[in-house]
Amino acid sequence: MTCQTLEQELFKSVEKNTPDYIKNNKYIDTDNKKEFTFTLKKEHLLPYDKDVNPNGLDLENWLKNYEKEAAVSTAGIRGPQNILYPYDVRFPINIMGIMLATYAKALVAKDKYKGKKLLKLVGREVRYNSDKFLDLIARVQAGVGIETLTAYERKTMPIWLASFLCFKLDLLGGEYITSSHGISVKNATKDLNSQGSQYLPEESMEFVNKIKEIFNIVKEKGSYDIKISRADDPFINEAYMKKINNGIDLYKEYLEQGVANQENLKLIKNLKEKIIIENVGGSAYNTLNKILKSLKIEDKYTWSNIEEDPFFHGIGKYDTDPKGNKCFYDYSVDATVIAKTKEGETYFPVIKTLNYEEKLKEYPIKTVILITDPDHDRLTVCQIETQDQIPFLEETGINYTKLDRNRILCVYSANQSFLLLMDFWSKQLKKSNRWNNHPRFIIKTTASAKSWDEWAEFNEVKVVNVPVGFKEIANIMKKVEQQIINNPDQDVNITDVFGNEINLGKNPRMIFGGEESGGMIIGSEDTIKSKSGRIAIAMREKSASEAIIIASALVAQLENENKTISQALHDIFIDNKIIAKYDIREDIAYYNESEPDIVKLTQAKKDGEALRTKNDLYYLTLALAKNENKITLEKIKLILKSTFNNLNFENLIDIKFVGDGTYLKFTDKFIEIRPSGTDAKTKAYGAGSDKNNIADFAHILGNYSGELNKEYLDNISKDYYNNAKEKSMEKYLKFTNKDMDKRIFEIPNYKETLGM
Numbered sequence: 160m161t162c163q164t165l166e167q168e169l170f171k172s173v174e175k176n177t178p179d180y181i182k183n184n185k186y187i188d189t190d191n192k193k194e195f196t197f198t199l200k201k202e203h204l205l206p207y208d209k210d211v212n213p214n215g216l217d218l219e220n221w222l223k224n225y226e227k228e229a230a231v232s233t234a235g236i237r238g239p240q241n242i243l244y245p246y247d248v249r250f251p252i253n254i255m256g257i258m259l260a261t262y263a264k265a266l267v268a269k270d271k272y273k274g275k276k277l278l279k280l281v282g283r284e285v286r287y288n289s290d291k292f293l294d295l296i297a298r299v300q301a302g303v304g305i306e307t308l309t310a311y312e313r314k315t316m317p318i319w320l321a322s323f324l325c326f327k328l329d330l331l332g333g334e335y336i337t338s339s340h341g342i343s344v345k346n347a348t349k350d351l352n353s354q355g356s357q358y359l360p361e362e363s364m365e366f367v368n369k370i371k372e373i374f375n376i377v378k379e380k381g382s383y384d385i386k387i388s389r390a391d392d393p394f395i396n397e398a399y400m401k402k403i404n405n406g407i408d409l410y411k412e413y414l415e416q417g418v419a420n421q422e423n424l425k426l427i428k429n430l431k432e433k434i435i436i437e438n439v440g441g442s443a444y445n446t447l448n449k450i451l452k453s454l455k456i457e458d459k460y461t462w463s464n465i466e467e468d469p470f471f472h473g474i475g476k477y478d479t480d481p482k483g484n485k486c487f488y489d490y491s492v493d494a495t496v497i498a499k500t501k502e503g504e505t506y507f508p509v510i511k512t513l514n515y516e517e518k519l520k521e522y523p524i525k526t527v528i529l530i531t532d533p534d535h536d537r538l539t540v541c542q543i544e545t546q547d548q549i550p551f552l553e554e555t556g557i558n559y560t561k562l563d564r565n566r567i568l569c570v571y572s573a574n575q576s577f578l579l580l581m582d583f584w585s586k587q588l589k590k591s592n593r594w595n596n597h598p599r600f601i602i603k604t605t606a607s608a609k610s611w612d613e614w615a616e617f618n619e620v621k622v623v624n625v626p627v628g629f630k631e632i633a634n635i636m637k638k639v640e641q642q643i644i645n646n647p648d649q650d651v652n653i654t655d656v657f658g659n660e661i662n663l664g665k666n667p668r669m670i671f672g673g674e675e676s677g678g679m680i681i682g683s684e685d686t687i688k689s690k691s692g693r694i695a696i697a698m699r700e701k702s703a704s705e706a707i708i709i710a711s712a713l714v715a716q717l718e719n720e721n722k723t724i725s726q727a728l729h730d731i732f733i734d735n736k737i738i739a740k741y742d743i744r745e746d747i748a749y750y751n752e753s754e755p756d757i758v759k760l761t762q763a764k765k766d767g768e769a770l771r772t773k774n775d776l777y778y779l780t781l782a783l784a785k786n787e788n789k790i791t792l793e794k795i796k797l798i799l800k801s802t803f804n805n806l807n808f809e810n811l812i813d814i815k816f817v818g819d820g821t822y823l824k825f826t827d828k829f830i831e832i833r834p835s836g837t838d839a840k841t842k843a844y845g846a847g848s849d850k851n852n853i854a855d856f857a858h859i860l861g862n863y864s865g866e867l868n869k870e871y872l873d874n875i876s877k878d879y880y881n882n883a884k885e886k887s888m889e890k891y892l893k894f895t896n897k898d899m900d901k902r903i904f905e906i907p908n909y910k911e912t913l914g915m
Contacts, residue, residue, distance in 0.1 A: 162473030169344075169470075169487050172755040173243050180207065181247045186216070187254050189291050192390035194302075197258070199383045204374055216248045221256060222370055228837065229363035230888075236260075236363065237338045237347025237837055239752065239760065242287040242469075249757045252346045257292050260348065261299040261334070262385050263369035268331055269303060275906040280308040280333035282321035284534040285442040286346050287469045289315075289336045294390060296334050296348075301394035302386035305331075311401040315442040315467060317535035322355035322700035323413065324406045329353070329691045329907045340439075340532040340677070342489035342752050343470055353904040354637060356699035357630035359895060399915055407446065411453045413698070416683040418705050419454055422587060423712035430459045430715045432526060436707065437513065439474050439492045440533030441467035447535065447704055459711065463518065471533065475509045480751055489753045494530045494539040495572055495677070496746065497558070507560050507570060510541075516562050519543060524566065525723060527714050531703040537677035538706040540576040542569045542724045555729050556741040556850055573677040574608035574742040574846070575728055580706070581611070581671040582731050583713045584681060585618060588670070593684060598664030602632045605656060605817040606831050607675040609739035609846040610732070617735040620670065621663050624655045626818030626891070627833060631656075632672045632680075633699040637900035639663065640696055643686075644902075654897055656818045669697055675744065675844065679706050691907040739828065741850035745857045747841040767839025772884075773865030774841050775834040778821035780875055780883040782814045783890075794874050801870040803859055818891045823860075830856045 187197055200214070207215035228236045228251070238251030246254040268277055281296045283289040290313065297307040308330070310316045318335050325333045332352045338345035350358040377383045388394065403409065411419070438444050444465040451457040464472050475490040483501055490496055490508040498508045519526065522543060530539040544552070544559070546567055552559055557575065559567045571579075581601065588594040600621040603611050615622045625631035635653060642651045643666055651663040673679030682697025689695075717727055732740045749767025754760040781798065784790040792811070799808045813824040820833025820842075828847025835842060843861025845853035867880070909915050 162470065162476070165473055165476050165478060165487070166470045168478065169753075169755070170243060172487060173241060176756040177241060177244050177247065180209065180213070181241075181244055181249070184214070185246055186214075187246060187258060187295075187387075189254065189295055194389040194392075195387050197385045197387060199373070199377055199385065201377055201381055204377060216255060218248065218255065218259075219374065221248055221251070221253075222367070222374065224251060225256065225260075226364075226367045229367050230360050236350075237341065237345055239344050239757075240288060240346045241757070242344055245288040245291060247757070249761075254291070254295065257295055257348065258299055258385065258387075259370050259373070260366060261296045262303070263366040263373065264350070265300050265303045265305055266369050267365050268305065272331070272906055276909060277305045277331050277906070278308065278328075278909060279305055279331050280321055280324055280328075280351075281335070282310060282316040282318070282333065283336040284315050284317070285440045285467045285469050286336065286338065286533065287343065288346065289469075292336045292346070292348070295387070296336075297395045298388045298390060298392065299385070301388035301392040304394065306394045306396055308396050308400055310405050311397050313397065315445050316405065317443060317446050317702070317704070318349065319536055319698065319700045319702035319704065320406055320410060320446060322351055323410055323698050325351050325353060325355035326687075326693070326695060326699065327406070327409055327413075327689050328913060329689050329693065331904075331906070335534070337534040339534055340491055340493045340537055342491050343476070344489070344753060351699075354633070354695070354699050356633040356637070357628075359630060359634070361892075396915075399913070404449075405446070407449050407453065410704075411450060413683065413687060414450070414454070414705065414708065416685055416687070418584070418681055418709040418712070420587075422591060423708065424454060424456065426712045426715035426719075427456045427459055427708070429719075430711070431718060432523065433459060433461045434711055434714060435519075435522070435526065435528040436460050436462050437494075437528055437530040438462055438464045439530065440469075440471045441465055442533055443531050443535035443703065447531075447707070450704060454708075456711075474512050476512060477508070486751065487753050487755070488751060492532050493537075493677070494541070495558075495570060507558075510560055510568070510570060515568060519562060519568070525718075527710075527724070528568075529707050529710060531707070532677075535703045536701045537573075538576070538679070538703045538710065539573070539677060540571045540710060540724065542571075543567070544569055544723060544725065548723075548725065551729075552725055555725060555732070557725050557728065569725055571724065571728075572675070572742060572744075573673070573679075574610065574675050576710070576724075577671070577673050577679055578608060578610055578614060578731060579713060579724065579728055580679070580709050582614065582735075583716065584670055584709060585620075587712075588684075596684070597666055597668040599670050600661075600663050600667050601670060602635050602672040604628070604631065604674040605822055606744075606820070606833060606842070606844040607673065608742045609829055610737045610742070613737045613739060614731070614735045617737075621661055621667075622655075623653050623661055623663075624657055624659075624817070626656055627674060627676075627820070628836070629674065629678055629699075629701050631818070631895075632674070634895060634900075636669065636672070636696055636699070637902075638898050639667065639669075640686075640694060641898075641900045641902060643696075644694065654894070656894055657815060657822075672697060673701065675742070681705055681709060690912040691905075693902075738848050739846050741848065741853060742846040743844070743850070743854050743857050745843040745854075745861045747843065747861050749839040749841075752838065764839045770864070771834045771839050771841050774832065774861070774863055775821075775865075776880060776883055777863065777865040777867070777871075778814070778823075778832050778860070779816060779887055780880045782816040782821045783883055783886055784875055784879065785814055786816065789879070790874055798868075798870050798874060802863070802868055806856060806859060816887055816890060818894060828853050828856070830860060832860055
């Protein structure tokens, strides 16, 4: 089935499953470009009933679910939408929800900064209805007197550019419309604060509580008016973004202080073979190509998929689910996802839809492909090799897929490619005699590779482990900066999520911040200054542009040495005495996220969340009980052995709650079981010295039902089990709030700083 046919099938299915009362009730007309007022009424808060409440939107139930997402979300409040009828409030993401959340955030901001000029930014990628959501956000903010910057002609921009501009221009914050590398029918708003960092849960709860206040007013008074400004309101500012070239020139300066230094640019300019950039969704091209041109290296790349497409060119899309059932199924655009056929063979479902057997037919051995996602924050590295390298690849732990009779495509996990990049960057700093200018550290998520920790220890680099989510990495950056500013002559001390106290030394610099899901940042040797003089050691959002530039320099270096990426990775393992060279992630999805019938989807998600939570609580409760000395490690081993009698827990040395999952530490590996913060999924991670062993542990523990046997109940009370989730949230907040950055954002004089 062609990409176009598959998309049409999706449209037909959505059309079929959308009731007429939804189609005919366009309560907010986003096509109306004039100023208008939307009146929120009591009946909107209650469920739809054809006879009793034909105007019902069930907003109280929507808010209940929205609040639940806001309290735990790792990457914005996201969910599925009705791609053809975005005002369908049965879906988590909809026009009404976008309007209410934006308006509530605007009121919170107006309360905090009374009488001040407020300046925010709104950006988007290419997903369905993103242009409508951007337009509405800007108009709602303009309606309450908040000036909003948008990309010139309101075109697409990457998440990292929106984040960068929030910090660099000292904006109050921003909104970015994306669901990252998630499936096509999903969308979300990522709320960015004045640092350009994603909101922490307590920041999200401020505006959720404001929506509750509005609903209470509606219940008391019967209605509430929300002004929507005209589409060309002067408070919607494209002209300033045009003036600063959409921020590209400012970002180029930032890159030149870091990964785009003269040494790296020289390497890239001397590349003989071109690097392919696989531009999933098409929206990265609009910005990245301009950056590459400004750095005078654009001729070293060839592009795939430069046209913007909300269906993502059919990438990751199938007309059957993993079990072979006929339906629309989306594996997302994460190129590293591994699935199994009905016959039990493993394959890359996303890579398969990229049609590389045909696309790469004429490209030579060692050609590198850099795959980036629609909001351009993640990177996957691939390279063409010959089939005779398969034994070496398998011994090194590198996954691959066949292209033709003689050639294969190596697909590197972020754990592998980012290890290569941090090692390369460190060598570059040492070669240029800058390494000793600062103490060095990395920030990584607990679910990321154990090899990163081993590499860091060998190279005398400190490691700060945090929960999953880039906002957690940004939170540590801010804590480091606060100490550098307040006590420049003293050592910086940080507590990681394991509870380790880590001395980073005086005026330290981060050489890498990243996570196994493909997002990374490096930052600058000098502190980065905003227009009003605020400082940062690195930006707050992962950037595939940074990753692509540093990866390109590495590829150029390997070309000079006549080495493949696989050989370079093998050498790092040897040179740095790395034992845990294998890593794995298993994603357990409890339902089909692409189900077009919202009633079925909602029920399937609810059922799936129950399974996810049951799996999570099994491990979480054990970790919390051990932390509170309510159970010994030996007793935990007995419980685990009685549940999983085909696995060996003799060398388990610790079990810990790590902010959003449970981390099992063994002498030869780690396994982390983590419930998704945004969906009915469980993620099982592992890294160690035996690939088959960690794969078995991740699969069995990740897929466990969570049933409690007699051994478990004899040692853990049901009350303790039932309160574990609440207790874990308290522990998470204690971690995030410890030594929290207390710098208060002051609205600058924008006339002085920005000339506006």
